[in-house]
Amino acid sequence: MSMTSYVRADDLMAVEKLRQALGNERVLADQPTRDYYANDIFWQPGIPPLAIVVPQTAAEAAAAVKLATEEGLSIVPRGGGMSYTKGYLPDRADSVVIDARGIDDIFELNVDDLYVTVGAGCTWDKLNEALEPTGMRTGYWGPLSGVNATIGGALSQNSAFFGSALHGTVAETVLGVTVVLANGDTVTTGSGGRKGATPFSRYGGPDFTGMFLGDNGAFGVKVAATLRLWPRPSEIGYLSFGFKSMTEMAVAQTEMARTRFVSEGFGIDRNKAGHSASVNRISDGLKTLANVASAGKTLLGGLRDAAAVVAGGTAFLKAHNYTLHIVTEADSPEALKRKMETLRKIGTKTGVEIENTVPKVMRSKPFSPVRGMLGLNGERWVPIHAVFPLGSARKVVEANEAYFAEKKPFMEKHGILYSEMSMTVGNDFFLEPAFYWSDEITPLHARSVGEDIVRPWMDRPANPETRKAVAELRRGTQELYASLGGVSWQVARDYPYAELLKPESWAFAQAIKRAVDPAGLMNPGSLGFGGPLADR
Secondary structure, eight states: OOOOTTSOHHHHHHHHHHHHHHOGGGEEOOHHHHHHTTOOSSOOSOOOOSEEEOOSSHHHHHHHHHHHHHTTOEEEEESSSOOOSSTTSOSSSSEEEEEGGGOOOEEEEETTTTEEEEETTOBHHHHHHHHGGGTEEESSOOOTTTTTOBHHHHHHHOOOOTTHHHHOSGGGGEEEEEEEOTTSOEEEOGGGGSTTOOSOOSOSSSOGGGGGSSSTTSSOEEEEEEEEEEEOOSEEEEEEEEESSHHHHHHHHHHHHHHTOOSEEEEEEHHHHHHBHHHHGGGOHHHHHHHHHHHSSSHHHHHHHHHHHHHHTTGGGGGSSEEEEEEEEESSHHHHHHHHHHHHHHHHHHSEEEOOHHHHHHHHSSSOOOGGGBBTTSOEEEEOOEEEEGGGHHHHHHHHHHHHHHHHHHHHHHTOEEEEEEEEETTEEEEEEEEEEOOOOOHHHHHHHOHHHHGGGTTOOOOHHHHHHHHHHHHHHHHHHHHTTOBOSOOTTTSOOGGGSOHHHHHHHHHHHHHHOTTOOBSTTGGGTTOOOOOO
16 A cells, blocks of 8 residues: 555554455555545645545445544545535545445336435436436436536535526435435435335425535535436427627526526537537537437438538537527427427527527537536636526626626736636526636546547646636636625535625534534535635
């Protein structure tokens, strides 16, 4: 076992106890693995954990947490590793990462009672594949990174994309969770935690489920969740529009949101259209042909759609400053026609209708490899976001444009490219700028995106100066959005939280933390509990 010199002898003994209890294959402590788990998509390098536990069952996770905390070690939960907010980065050397990806069973799929219970390590791709034959779907049904992103990670960070315009974030889909607390106890919230009851309802007393959603593991390690099911609509339609300004697009998005006709949709600027690898995969016509064909109502219709994709590429996106891409669903052709007409009328008030290949291809294979975590030419990428009331969209967009106009010389000096994406999520307006810059490719990027894909860029040197400049931009953006009344979901150790709460609210949050984690060993630093992780 390769361990660095600062590790205490007592900690080494604790690792051996974990191995004795769980087996050598469940406890990883070699230096390359520890170094790998010390980075997320943006923040690097972090503090290597003492060890990584890879449980295959909830019982193994509970045993690991109990043993580690009894030894005074801190616990850091980790899901699919798609985060950029320091959520799964240890803030101290004596930390044990619980990598929950092995707990990925689908425990119960109950179509009659409209719920599914899954392990926290189950990916959204695996869950949707299991649900496909049933004709059911969860309301929110995954992020674009769903081939890697897990249910537990989405619950810890909160998450939105597929189905979110109508059904809100993942939190709105949850009926209950099973969580390992800091002392090793395993508790289940919702009706699944009652004697003689099934997990069909979130309520029946205080809603304890909510405290474990968006907590980033500060209150416990999620090992399972029960999600509400909905019938999968039989009809689907796609619309895209071009706009001259972000304000015009945001006005259309918010008006569409109030109709409750949009399943999911997103707006992007020209920079995003040209630089995002996720968007530009639609130009790879031959690779998407089979997927688009299979997504058609008939083989012939699918092939016609596919031919349009191949012919269209992405050039049409760059003809507009901003483009909006919408998916709507219905239970009958008549209802779909009515929704399409309404949304088309809204979109053409301030924009023009364009080719709808982007939403078609996104839906044809929703959970593609996570190519979008790097730019089109391998640039590093990191976003920042906040959500606002629908009525604030215009004000927020104008303030955002003014801020980045002021920062333009700073970004040009450091070679930072800026892009924008916006969505509506339930009753919220979601704004997500992103930054691209030249920097080293980390092992996390290589493993996530693919060794073959990143090989041309592996010799790029580290660029800590520009990375620091990006961090400065992100912090300034966070402060701007907070001043506008915005709320951020993926708080972790990155977004401001404690300093934005009213004193009474922060005191209440601290009281909950003390009750479930009196020694402060559950993901310390997360949400501001136990001190922030220093930027490095």
